[in-house]
Amino acid sequence: MKRDITQKLKDEHQLILRMLALLEKMALLTAQGVCRDYRFYLDGVDFIRNYADRFHHAKEEDILFEALIENGMPRANSPVAAMLMEHDQGREFVRALEEAATRALNGEAGQDQAIADNAFGYLELLREHISKEDEILYPLAERLIPEAKRDEIAAGYQRAEDEAKAGLEEHYRGIVAGYEAKAAA
Numbered sequence: 001m002k003r004d005i006t007q008k009l010k011d012e013h014q015l016i017l018r019m020l021a022l023l024e025k026m027a028l029l030t031a032q033g034v035c036r037d038y039r040f041y042l043d044g045v046d047f048i049r050n051y052a053d054r055f056h057h058a059k060e061e062d063i064l065f066e067a068l069i070e071n072g073m074p075r076a077n078s079p080v081a082a083m084l085m086e087h088d089q090g091r092e093f094v095r096a097l098e099e100a101a102t103r104a105l106n107g108e109a110g111q112d113q114a115i116a117d118n119a120f121g122y123l124e125l126l127r128e129h130i131s132k133e134d135e136i137l138y139p140l141a142e143r144l145i146p147e148a149k150r151d152e153i154a155a156g157y158q159r160a161e162d163e164a165k166a167g168l169e170e171h172y173r174g175i176v177a178g179y180e181a182k183a184a185a
Ligand SMILES: [Fe+2]
Pocket: 057, 060, 083, 087, 129, 133
């Protein structure tokens, strides 16, 4: 059997999806004008930037997608190009979400709509994105990338993990679990 090169990324998706479920719950309350925990959104933005983007998307962009391109996928007008565009679209939603939540935390009224819209925009985009990767792009990578290349990919993931702050994964698992417990209370 070939060495697996996507399971780790799929596991990371599972934690990201848990944060998206929290974001959905909170954004529904915010849209109804009954959520005042704006701090959550800044923790959500921090999770998305440092875990989903800097940690997970960086592995995709720098390692797995590059390997797909080396193995015949075009860089432009291709599934990889579409995924990169969606990473960028996500960053826009997150910037706008952070801005509105920061304003709300500073006591500015009237931010709820912008917070809810950008939260929903992001979570809908990212859920679709993750399902395309899990169901289409990753299986394609498992078929396309030859065995000889796989140790290098695994080493690349390991390097990204070594370069990340120690305990990053545990830290963000703790953040998500903490908010889940709060939401269930
Ligand atoms: Fe992605």
